[in-house]
Amino acid sequence: MTSSLRTASLSRRGFLGLGGGVAAMGALAACGGTTGTGGGAGTLQLVGVADQQKAVDQLVKAYTRSKFNVSFAPTDQVQTSVRTRLGAGNAPDVHVVFPGNGSAMSMVQISQAGLLADLSDQAWAKRVPPTLKPAFQNDGKTYAYSAGSSVIGAVYNKKVFQEAEVEPPATWSEFLEVCEKIKAKGRTPIALGAQTPWVTQLITYALVPSTVYAKNPRFDEQMKAGSVSFANSGWTQALEMYLELQKRGFFNGNPNGTTFEQQTAMVATGKAGMAIQVSAVLPDFRKQAASPDDLGMFPVPGADDENQCWIPAGVVVGLGVSARSKNLDEAKAFLEFLGEQKNMNTWAEAVACVPLTRDASSKIDPVLESFLPFIDGSKAVPFMDQAWPNAEVQPAHFAAVQELLGGRTTIPKALAKLDETYRKKS
Numbered sequence: 001m002t003s004s005l006r007t008a009s010l011s012r013r014g015f016l017g018l019g020g021g022v023a024a025m026g027a028l029a030a031c032g033g034t035t036g037t038g039g040g041a042g043t044l045q046l047v048g049v050a051d052q053q054k055a056v057d058q059l060v061k062a063y064t065r066s067k068f069n070v071s072f073a074p075t076d077q078v079q080t081s082v083r084t085r086l087g088a089g090n091a092p093d094v095h096v097v098f099p100g101n102g103s104a105m106s107m108v109q110i111s112q113a114g115l116l117a118d119l120s121d122q123a124w125a126k127r128v129p130p131t132l133k134p135a136f137q138n139d140g141k142t143y144a145y146s147a148g149s150s151v152i153g154a155v156y157n158k159k160v161f162q163e164a165e166v167e168p169p170a171t172w173s174e175f176l177e178v179c180e181k182i183k184a185k186g187r188t189p190i191a192l193g194a195q196t197p198w199v200t201q202l203i204t205y206a207l208v209p210s211t212v213y214a215k216n217p218r219f220d221e222q223m224k225a226g227s228v229s230f231a232n233s234g235w236t237q238a239l240e241m242y243l244e245l246q247k248r249g250f251f252n253g254n255p256n257g258t259t260f261e262q263q264t265a266m267v268a269t270g271k272a273g274m275a276i277q278v279s280a281v282l283p284d285f286r287k288q289a290a291s292p293d294d295l296g297m298f299p300v301p302g303a304d305d306e307n308q309c310w311i312p313a314g315v316v317v318g319l320g321v322s323a324r325s326k327n328l329d330e331a332k333a334f335l336e337f338l339g340e341q342k343n344m345n346t347w348a349e350a351v352a353c354v355p356l357t358r359d360a361s362s363k364i365d366p367v368l369e370s371f372l373p374f375i376d377g378s379k380a381v382p383f384m385d386q387a388w389p390n391a392e393v394q395p396a397h398f399a400a401v402q403e404l405l406g407g408r409t410t411i412p413k414a415l416a417k418l419d420e421t422y423r424k425k426s
Contacts, residue, residue, distance in 0.1 A: 042327045043067045044334060045092040047082055049075045049317060051280055052096070055147070055350035062346075063337055066330050075198065075317075079105045086115045089324060093331040097144040097320035099135035100386030102394055107136065107320070109391055111143040117321040117332060119143060124339025127357050135315035135386055145335045146318030147347035148355040151311060151371045152206045152383070153299045155285050156274035157267050160187055164273070168298035168370070170306050172241070179250040182273040190245060191272035192255040193263030200401035201394070203245070203276045203300075205384055207238040209310035210302025213381045220387040223422065230422070231415040238302070239411045243404060256402050264288060268295070276300055279368060280316050282352040297367040299374060311374045314383030316353050388422065396421040 044066050048056050053072045060068050073081070078096055083104050085091045097116070101108035110116050118141050119125055125142040132149070136142050154168075161167065164182045169175040179189035193199045211234030212219050222228040245251060252258055252272065264281070266272035268288035277285075279297060286292040301309045319338070321331040337343060341355075345362050348355040352365040354375065364372065374380045385394045400414035 042330065043069050044094060044327055044331055046070045046094040046319075047078060047092040048072050048096050048319070049078050051075075051284065051351065052317065052319075054283060055347040058346055058350060059338060059343055062343070063334060065337075066327075066334060076196075079103070086110065086113075086322070091115070091322040091324060093325040093327050094319050094321055094334060096317060098317050099144060099146055099315040100382070102385040102388035102391060104391045106386075106391070107144040108138045110320070111138045111141075115323055116143040117323045117325070117328060119145065119321065119332065119335060122332070122336045122339055124336070124344070124356070129356075132315055132356070135382065144318050144320045145338055146315045146356065147338070147344050147351070148316060148353040149313045149375070150278050150280040150316045150351065150353040151299075151313045151368065151375075151380070152202055152276065152278050153297050153311065153371065154190075154206075154274040155267060155277050155282065155295060155297050157270050157272070157289075158294055158296055160185075160270050160273040163187075168296070169301055171301050171304045171309070173304050175301055176244075176248070179245070179248070179273075183249060187270070188252045188266065188272040189250040189274065190252075191258070191263040191266040191275040192251045193258045193260040193275075194255040194402055194405055195258055196260035196263075197395070197398040197402075199260050199263065199277075200398045200405075201385070202278060203242050204235075204238055204397070204401065205312045206276050206300040207241055207302040208235060208384060209312050209379075209381045210308055211235070211237040211241070214303065214308045214310045214379070217381075223387075224389070226423075229415075230418045231412060235415055235418075236411055239404065239414065241302070242401070243411070246405060255405050270294075279365075279371075280351045280353060282365070282367065283350070295367070298370050309374075310379045310381060311371060312383050313354075313371070313375055313380035314386055315356075316351060390421075390424060392424060393418060393421050 050072045082095050098106045120142045128136050136144050164185045166178045166181050169178050182189040263275050264284050265288050267275045268285050289295055299311045303309050325331050341359050344355050355362045403409040
């Protein structure tokens with residue numbers, strides 16, 4: 001949240017419709033470019049999402065074999081504009097790709113349409129851990145590059161927590177107590193920017209690992225087989241917990257009218273105690289804080305038994321090469337460069353994720369240390385949408401959460417809609 005997962009993505013991976021895509025392409029054209037040095041055969045056009053910019057800018061400057069024209073835009077815009085360009089046959093040489101399946105710009109959806117170049121022969125592709133291969137591969141071939149995995153948790157303002165005399169909680173009951181004490185101090189416990197569609201999914205994603213996967217690790221496999229459903233699973237409990245936070249007044253007023261940018265500012269400036277977010281956007285929070293050290297991050301405990309608390313950890317949004325690129329060899333060479341361990345480390349540090357592979361030089365952002373025991377202890381699961389079979393389930397989830405927050409639907413109706421959308425044939 002993916003997923004970016006932004007993370008992911010994710011939408012973070014939503015799509016706005018053709019009109020929005022055309023408008024977004026105009027916005028991208030106005031963004032200007034970042035030009036690298038060197039003399040490749042042609043200028044590589046690269047289009048990425050805004051939260052990739054720090055990493056891409058650093059690595060483009062370090063790469064001297066090609067010249068670049070680089071553009072960035074918000075995820076929803078990029079997703080729509082690039083998908084439109086892919087369909088029109090004028091895609092950028094290198095462009096954003098979301099891991100796994102489940103969105104219009106996901107690796108599976110684009111590769112099965114023949115629009116991504118095969119990267120399987122690249123050295124980094126051979127080091128992808130087996131458990132992560134579904135995020136990178138379709139039919140045994142690698143089509144997307146990603147620097148590593150991000151997590152979803154609570155980004156919190158340490159000064160607000162100190163004022164309320166609370167510490168990061170280890171259980172759901174403790175989490176509710178923390179929110180209550182922050183509220184008693186006149187602060188908003190949890191900033192929620194649900195007007196930005198991809199933000200809606202993150203609280204669900206933070207809770208479902210504990211309410212679903214800790215009890216049934218084979219849930220995704222069984223969903224594909226049709227033996228389980230959203231409605232008859234821990235998804236119901238997760239959404240009940242989501243709405244409990246709202247009913248107890250732990251969100252800002254009118255979450256459906258609050259944007260991601262407003263959510264970020266509320267936490268960074270201390271108007272809110274925390275926001276449940278993907279670690280890849282930590283740089284956005286840090287930019288607005290008086291000091292990066294004012295912010296921390298902790299896993300959201302989705303159960304009252306600490307042993308049953310699991311977390312979401314998904315492959316971060318990455319890049320792919322257009323199969324129709326006129327600079328195919330140069331574009332693939334750039335991704336080979338990104339796959340070198342030192343460059344993977346650079347990207348991972350820029351977006352606060354855990355590198356795909358680690359060596360002695362790999363640095364993990366200190367705020368992610370509390371997540372590592374879950375990852376290393378096999379108590380982490382991919383972002384949910386990365387296993388969904390079509391590109392419609394995720395936006396259906398966005399809409400369901402917005403309708404639940406607005407009191408326009410019920411949990412049974414929302415999950416029935418998700419089940420119906422999941423079972424749709426592509």
